Amino acid sequence: MNKLIIRGGAPLRGDVRISGAKNAVLPIMAAGLLCETPCTIENVPHLQDVTTMMELLGGMGVTLTISDKMSVEIDTSTIEKLVAPYDLVCTMRASILVLGPMLARFGQAKVSLPGGCAIGSRPVDIHLHGLMALGAQIKVENGYIDAKAERLVGTRIVMDQVTVTGTENLMMAAVFAEGETVLENAAREPEVIDLANFLIKMGADITGVGTDVITIRGVKSLQGVRYRVLPDRIETGTYLVAAAMTGGKVRVRDTDPRLLDAVLSKLTEAGAHITTGDDWIELDMTGRRLHSVNVRTAPHPGFPTDMQAQFLALNCIAEGTATVIETIFENRFMHVQELLRIGADIHVEGNTAVVRGLPVLTGAQMMATDLRASASLILAGLVAEGETTINRIYHIDRGYESIEEKLSKLGANIQRINQ
Numbered sequence: 001m002n003k004l005i006i007r008g009g010a011p012l013r014g015d016v017r018i019s020g021a022k023n024a025v026l027p028i029m030a031a032g033l034l035c036e037t038p039c040t041i042e043n044v045p046h047l048q049d050v051t052t053m054m055e056l057l058g059g060m061g062v063t064l065t066i067s068d069k070m071s072v073e074i075d076t077s078t079i080e081k082l083v084a085p086y087d088l089v090c091t092m093r094a095s096i097l098v099l100g101p102m103l104a105r106f107g108q109a110k111v112s113l114p115g116g117c118a119i120g121s122r123p124v125d126i127h128l129h130g131l132m133a134l135g136a137q138i139k140v141e142n143g144y145i146d147a148k149a150e151r152l153v154g155t156r157i158v159m160d161q162v163t164v165t166g167t168e169n170l171m172m173a174a175v176f177a178e179g180e181t182v183l184e185n186a187a188r189e190p191e192v193i194d195l196a197n198f199l200i201k202m203g204a205d206i207t208g209v210g211t212d213v214i215t216i217r218g219v220k221s222l223q224g225v226r227y228r229v230l231p232d233r234i235e236t237g238t239y240l241v242a243a244a245m246t247g248g249k250v251r252v253r254d255t256d257p258r259l260l261d262a263v264l265s266k267l268t269e270a271g272a273h274i275t276t277g278d279d280w281i282e283l284d285m286t287g288r289r290l291h292s293v294n295v296r297t298a299p300h301p302g303f304p305t306d307m308q309a310q311f312l313a314l315n316c317i318a319e320g321t322a323t324v325i326e327t328i329f330e331n332r333f334m335h336v337q338e339l340l341r342i343g344a345d346i347h348v349e350g351n352t353a354v355v356r357g358l359p360v361l362t363g364a365q366m367m368a369t370d371l372r373a374s375a376s377l378i379l380a381g382l383v384a385e386g387e388t389t390i391n392r393i394y395h396i397d398r399g400y401e402s403i404e405e406k407l408s409k410l411g412a413n414i415q416r417i418n419q
């Protein structure tokens with residue numbers, strides 16, 4: 001099993017390029033199913049989840065061409081099978097995003113139920129209720145969602161919780177629906193906006209994007225375009241936390257500071273000096289003291305759940321005691337048990353972790369349990385005394401492109417062992 005070995009203590013310095021956003025490229029690739037002529041997606045990150053999405057689309061008969069190292073052409077003219085099988089869906093929850101587009105364009109879809117994962121139960125009832133409101137007949141049998149619709153008809157759908165993939169699935173399903181669909185209590189995440197911008201560029205009629213009421217008026221077809229995926233705000237935030245924790249100075253490039261308001265404000269509160277340009281953010285922690293910061297996750301524009309684990313790691317070595325409250329997923333503290341192994345002082349009760357910052361952590365063996373948990377263990381390893389080994393590192397490859405190379409270039413002592 002692959003693992004990472006880190007010798008902590010080096011302050012990170014230099015520039016790092018941010019890749020395209022995982023949580024934008026996956027829905028955008030799924031949206032390629034809606035288009036009759038080929039479309040090309042640019043700034044595609046080299047991630048395991050992208051490979052899985054390519055396998056999923058390829059398995060349906062879609063032709064995928066990697067034109068150069070960061071763009072993928074999607075051609076649906078060869079599609080032959082409208083099924084998303086269990087073995088792929090179970091490794092990547094975002095597979096559920098093919099349901100809305102398949103139903104919209106072909107009037108049928110069979111998608112394995114995604115089920116839960118390490119961070120929580122992750123139901124899809126809001127997706128299914130919304131599709132039924134649009135006129136789909138849905139059966140859940142033998143672990144599969146079997147959806148059919150002779151035609152979809154626009155309607156008003158009030159989602160009882162803010163759901164990112166739910167909003168994305170329903171927005172894609174409604175693109176060809178007759179008349180007007182109104183999605184209320186819609187997610188406002190930048191990745192939802194990026195997907196909508198892609199659909200609009202292809203010819204969809206969507207307004208209200210970035211607010212909690214999105215209106216979609218049905219169109220007849222979509223045409224292929226070239227589209228560049230937005231930068232990954234979570235990867236950006238992770239490198240900034242790494243710079244803050246190690247007392248370094250790092251400039252993250254090819255990113256967008258406007259995507260990270262809540263995170264940058266917390267890093268400033270933690271004592272970092274932050275400067276920004278149009279497409280870069282620089283964090284300087286040289287000679288400054290790291291203070292602990294309270295965090296409460298919330299849908300955008302609140303503090304992102306995907307940055308919770310990284311800030312929990314930061315609080316482990318900051319001055320003071322902080323509370324970290326997770327409001328999106330009931331079980332997103334899997335990293336805590338592992339952080340205790342390198343000496344952190346954390347107490348969890350329900351959805352709240354109380355973290356007392358310590359001057360030193362000491363290297364140990366740890367086990368990564370999910371994507372952002374893996375990131376938090378790496379961050380802790382970068383500051384721990386001695387050697388830290390992180391096992392089950394495959395989770396990190398789902399969402400961080402070449403993380404050990406990027407960190408090494410910034411001066412970290414980190415090595416991947418493939419066994």
Ligand SMILES: CC(=O)N[C@H]1[C@@H](OP(=O)(O)OP(=O)(O)OC[C@H]2O[C@@H](n3ccc(=O)[nH]c3=O)[C@H](O)[C@@H]2O)O[C@H](CO)[C@@H](O)[C@@H]1O
Nearest residue numbers: 122123124125126127161162163164165166299305306328
């Ligand atoms: C609002 C939010 O922060 N969503 C996060 C969620 O998106 P993701 O799209 O995976 O999850 P949702 O946004 O759908 O889930 C938000 C909440 O709604 C609940 N729910 C969702 C759908 C549904 O049909 N029924 C239902 O009850 C979920 O259990 C969860 O408590 O995980 C992603 C990966 O970590 C993050 O990038 C997203 O920022």
Ligand SMILES: C=C(OP(=O)(O)O)C(=O)O
Nearest residue numbers: 023093094306371372399
């Ligand atoms: C948990 C994540 O991804 P997924 O929803 O694909 O599991 C994430 O991006 O942090």
